[in-house]
Amino acid sequence: MSIVAVGSIAFDSITTPSGARENILGGSCTYFSLAASYFTSVRIVAVVGEDFTSDYEDVFRKRKIDTKGIEHVKGKTFRWGGRYVDNLNEAKTDFTELNVFENFQPRIPQDYMDSKFLFLGNIHPSLQATVRQVMNGVQLTGGDTMNFWINGTRPELLQTLKLINVLLINDTEAKMLAGDRNLPRAAQRVLAMGPQALVIKHGEYGATIFFREGAFGIGKHPFRAPALPIEQVQDPTGAGDAFAGGFMGYLASQEDINREVLKRSLFYGGVMGSFAVERFGTERLQKLTREEIDSRFQVFRELTHLE
Amino acid sequence: MSIVAVGSIAFDSITTPSGARENILGGSCTYFSLAASYFTSVRIVAVVGEDFTSDYEDVFRKRKIDTKGIEHVKGKTFRWGGRYVDNLNEAKTDFTELNVFENFQPRIPQDYMDSKFLFLGNIHPSLQATVRQVMNGVQLTGGDTMNFWINGTRPELLQTLKLINVLLINDTEAKMLAGDRNLPRAAQRVLAMGPQALVIKHGEYGATIFFREGAFGIGKHPFRAPALPIEQVQDPTGAGDAFAGGFMGYLASQEDINREVLKRSLFYGGVMGSFAVERFGTERLQKLTREEIDSRFQVFRELTHLE
Numbered sequence: 001m002s003i004v005a006v007g008s009i010a011f012d013s014i015t016t017p018s019g020a021r022e023n024i025l026g027g028s029c030t031y032f033s034l035a036a037s038y039f040t041s042v043r044i045v046a047v048v049g050e051d052f053t054s055d056y057e058d059v060f061r062k063r064k065i066d067t068k069g070i071e072h073v074k075g076k077t078f079r080w081g082g083r084y085v086d087n088l089n090e091a092k093t094d095f096t097e098l099n100v101f102e103n104f105q106p107r108i109p110q111d112y113m114d115s116k117f118l119f120l121g122n123i124h125p126s127l128q129a130t131v132r133q134v135m136n137g138v139q140l141t142g143g144d145t146m147n148f149w150i151n152g153t154r155p156e157l158l159q160t161l162k163l164i165n166v167l168l169i170n171d172t173e174a175k176m177l178a179g180d181r182n183l184p185r186a187a188q189r190v191l192a193m194g195p196q197a198l199v200i201k202h203g204e205y206g207a208t209i210f211f212r213e214g215a216f217g218i219g220k221h222p223f224r225a226p227a228l229p230i231e232q233v234q235d236p237t238g239a240g241d242a243f244a245g246g247f248m249g250y251l252a253s254q255e256d257i258n259r260e261v262l263k264r265s266l267f268y269g270g271v272m273g274s275f276a277v278e279r280f281g282t283e284r285l286q287k288l289t290r291e292e293i294d295s296r297f298q299v300f301r302e303l304t305h306l307e
Numbered sequence: 308m309s310i311v312a313v314g315s316i317a318f319d320s321i322t323t324p325s326g327a328r329e330n331i332l333g334g335s336c337t338y339f340s341l342a343a344s345y346f347t348s349v350r351i352v353a354v355v356g357e358d359f360t361s362d363y364e365d366v367f368r369k370r371k372i373d374t375k376g377i378e379h380v381k382g383k384t385f386r387w388g389g390r391y392v393d394n395l396n397e398a399k400t401d402f403t404e405l406n407v408f409e410n411f412q413p414r415i416p417q418d419y420m421d422s423k424f425l426f427l428g429n430i431h432p433s434l435q436a437t438v439r440q441v442m443n444g445v446q447l448t449g450g451d452t453m454n455f456w457i458n459g460t461r462p463e464l465l466q467t468l469k470l471i472n473v474l475l476i477n478d479t480e481a482k483m484l485a486g487d488r489n490l491p492r493a494a495q496r497v498l499a500m501g502p503q504a505l506v507i508k509h510g511e512y513g514a515t516i517f518f519r520e521g522a523f524g525i526g527k528h529p530f531r532a533p534a535l536p537i538e539q540v541q542d543p544t545g546a547g548d549a550f551a552g553g554f555m556g557y558l559a560s561q562e563d564i565n566r567e568v569l570k571r572s573l574f575y576g577g578v579m580g581s582f583a584v585e586r587f588g589t590e591r592l593q594k595l596t597r598e599e600i601d602s603r604f605q606v607f608r609e610l611t612h613l614e
Contacts, residue, residue, distance in 0.1 A: 086488070181393070183511065184536035204490065205512035208536060224610050226531040229491035229515060260614055267613065303531050304611040306574065307567055 002041040002066075002114075003252040004138075005032050006106045006131050007121020007241075008078055009046040009070070012281065013094070015083035018234040024281040025056055027078065028121040028144070031238035034285040035245025035272040036119075037063040038293055040252040043112045045069035045131070049077040049100045059286060068109045075100045088236050089203045106131050113137065117252040119244065122146050125153055125160040132163040140257060142166045142248045143195075144241075150177050161194035166251075168199040168244045184210070184222070197262065199247065199269070201240055204229070209266050217259035225266040226304050228274050228296070235280040239273040242285060246272025271296045309348040309373075309421075310559040311445075312339050313413045313438050314428020314548075315385055316353040316377070320401070321587065322390035325541040331588040332363055334385065335428040335451070338545035341592040342552025342579040343426075344370040345600055347559040350419045352376035352438070356384040356407045366593060375416045382407045395543050396510045413438050420444065424559040426551065429453050432460055432467040439470040447564060449473045449555045450502075451548075457484050468501040473558075475506040475551045491517070491529070504569065506554065506576070508547055511536070516573050524566035532573040533611050535581050535603070542587040546580040549592060553579025578603045 007029030013022045033042045043066035048056075052072065060067050078101035081094035106127060118135050120128040120143040132141055143164040149157050150173060157177075161167065167190065171183065177193075178186035183200065187210035190198050196215035201207045206226040213220060247269030254261045271293055278284045314336030320329045340349045350373035355363075359379065367374050385408035388401035413434060425442050427435040427450040439448055450471040456464050457480060464484075468474065474497065478490065484500075485493035490507065494517035497505050503522035508514045513533040520527060554576035561568045578600055585591045 088488070181395070182538060182540065184538045187536070188538075202512055205509055206533070221606065221609060222536060224533040224536075226513075226533060226611065229494070229529060229531075231489060231491045231495075233489065263613055299528065301613055302528060304533065305613070306570055306608055 001116045001252045002043055003036060003117035003119060003248060004043045004045065004069075004108065004112050004115045004135065005029055005036065005119045005121065006045040006128075007032060007119075007123065008101055009048050009052065010078040010080050010101075011051070012237060013079070013081035014235055014237055014280065016088070016235050017084070019280070021235075021280045023079070025059060026080065026238060026281055028238075028241045030282055031241035031276060031285065032119060032121060032245040032248075033060065033065050034063055034282055035242040035276070036249030036252070037065050038272075038288060038290055039246070039249035039268070040117075042066065042249070043069060043109075043115060045106045045108060045112070047071045047073060047100050047104045049073060049075045052077050059282070063286070066112070069107070069112060071107060073100050077101075082237070084236060088233050091237065108134050116140070117248065118142070119248050120144065120164065121241070122149075125149050125157040129156070129160045129163055132160075140165045140251070142168060142244065144168050144244060145173065147173060147176060158193060164195050166197045166199060167195040168201065168247065170201045170203070170240065174198070174200050183208075187222070199266065201243055203227070203239070206270055207243065207266055209262060211259070216257060216262055219259070223259070223263050223266060225263070225270045226300065227270050228300055228303060230274055230277060233277045236277050238282065239276050242276035243269040243273035246270070267297055267300050268293070270300055308423045308559045309350055310343060310424035310426060310555060311350045311352060311376075311415065311419050311422045311442065312336055312343065312426045312428065313352040313435075314339060314426075314430065315408055316355050316359065317385040317387050317408075318358070319544060319588065320386070320388035321542055321544055323395070323542050324391070326587070328587045330386070332366060333387065333545060333588055335545075335548045337589055338548035338583060338592065339426060339428060339552040339555075340367065340372050341370055341589055342549040342583070343556030343559070344372050345579075345595060345597055346553070346556035346575070349373065349556070350376060350416075350422060352413045352415060352419070354378045354380060354407050354411045356380060356382045359384050366589070370593070373419070376414070376419060378414060380407050384408075389544070391543060395540050398544065415441050423447070424555065425449070426555050427451065427471065428548070429456075432456050432464040436463070436467045436470055439467070447472045447558070449475060449551065451475050451551060452480065454480060454483060465500060471502050473504045473506060474502040475508065475554065477508045477510070477547065481505070481507050490515075494529070506573065508550055510534070510546070513577055514550065514573055516569060518566070523564060523569055526566070530566070530570050530573060532570070532577045533607065534577050535607055535610060537581055537584060540584045543584050545589065546583050549583035550576040550580035553577070574604055574607050575600070577607055
């Protein structure tokens with residue numbers, strides 16, 4: 001089944017202990033869609049400026065990602081600059097130029113409307129809600145958010161959370177959203193806000209999925225997928241978005257959405273996140289094979305599998 | 308098989324968001340031995356002062372821990388005070404009074420000498436080395452250390468690491484010891500210093516065991532055991548020592564030490580750590596049953612088990 005992904009396309013300037021790159025293709029929608037494209041057909045909705053040439057669009061086309069929903073407007077594409085100094089888990093932002101992204105109003109092409117899966121990337125919660133309302137035929141909606149919206153637009157975010165089936169955020173965001181520093185308690189509070197499932201991403205430690213009682217099956221226990229310890233982390237940018245792409249992409253490729261499928265999705269999320277960080281930007285995500293992906297899935301599975 | 312554990316017995320004064328306790332029984336050897344006592348017979352070597360009355364010794368005796376190696380000397384027992392404010396993963400120390408622990412010279416009772424397993428708790432690396440040399444019949448030695456020794460007595464520590472088969476430390480310690488902020492690279496560097504296996508404890512995210520090539524079996528992949536997300540963390544003190552006790556205790560109870568056994572040990576370590584934090588001090592570790600322990604082991608296994 002196809003999935004529609006809404007989010008940002010950006011040009012990133014990144015410095016890590018492994019080197020530096022200027023103006024490379026990035027953005028949440030880019031990482032997400034490349035990662036998801038190995039599992040299902042992906043249709044994206046984003047906005048770019050005049051500096052987004054067809055060479056860049058080819059990156060998506062080569063992965064058969066539908067780019068009809070990329071809106072081209074006057075001005076420059078969103079740019080972000082950041083560096084990872086002491087800690088590869090946290091970027092220090094050098095600059096953020098929203099440019100054309102500042103007035104982004106997602107428009108869903110008519111022939112995207114039959115998609116049954118939707119991923120609402122990290123944009124203003126009111127825009128997320130509008131997209132979800134327009135796409136009223138979707139079966140399952142995944143969503144992301146961030147500290148900026150949790151603190152700055154909380155009432156709007158709380159409305160949007162009622163429309164999201166699976167929320168994917170990190171530890172800090174979950175604790176901030178819930179106002180509770182204990183992770184499992186925070187998870188229960190976030191689930192009470194709307195989502196049936198909550199994926200909390202722990203960076204290099206993997207991710208945990210918490211379920212609302214009765215959602216997607218029975219049982220009260222969460223499920224945790226580890227991350228493979230990676231020796232060569234070149235650039236952590238986009239790892240969370242690649243995780244979401246692997247998770248949602250695998251999910252959208254399945255007939256039935258149940259807990260076993262959600263567990264495997266969590267592992268595939270970790271797998272795609274682990275590939276993303278091995279090279280700068282989207283380099284690694286552009287040319288994987290499904291065989292490489294499934295082989296790493298097995299390594300991840302072995303990583304915690306007891307006989 | 309019995310295990311000899313060397314380390315500290317202390318009285319702790321602890322404040323956490325759940326409350327406060329004064330002068331409760333603690334110390335690395337205490338948490339370790341209580342946790343290990345559910346799997347194998349444990350013999351301890353420690354030093355206490357005149358304030359360590361027989362009521363305290365009964366805590367060990369009730370778990371059939373051999374206390375012959377507790378040396379009673381003039382003065383006060385080691386005391387530590389600390390609090391967990393914002394972050395349950397990190398204690399702020401209020402005071403440390405080494406007292407009788409300052410001049411601790413571990414003495415191994417003669418009838419401990421037939422033990423095949425040894426755990427060297429977090430003491431001066433030269434003392435660790437001496438104990439290991441005295442106990443020259445042991446099959447497997449586990450050890451712990453901390454930042455204080457890594458920075459302050461590095462040459463001595465490097466000597467001791469050659470005598471340790473399985474080192475158990477946390478993320479920060481591993482990175483500091485290796486001088487590398489990348490965890491799997493740090494692990495390889497630490498393994499090159501001597502140990503055949505390295506267990507890195509990630510607190511609420513579980514633990515990973517890294518193997519030296521060819522040690523305990525074949526294969527180059529590490530293994531990770533997750534930790535159960537715990538809603539009610541009353542007191543994180545001793546979680547790492549309880550982890551080590553569960554890990555070493557289960558290990559010592561097995562005929563053959565191979566990778567499958569080490570993997571299960573890692574899970575049992577996580578299980579004992581998770582029990583430790585549910586109540587203040589050693590309260591929970593004093594009265595568990597093997598059934599409770601194995602039932603939680605199953606929950607941990609399910610937590611990451613894919614069909």
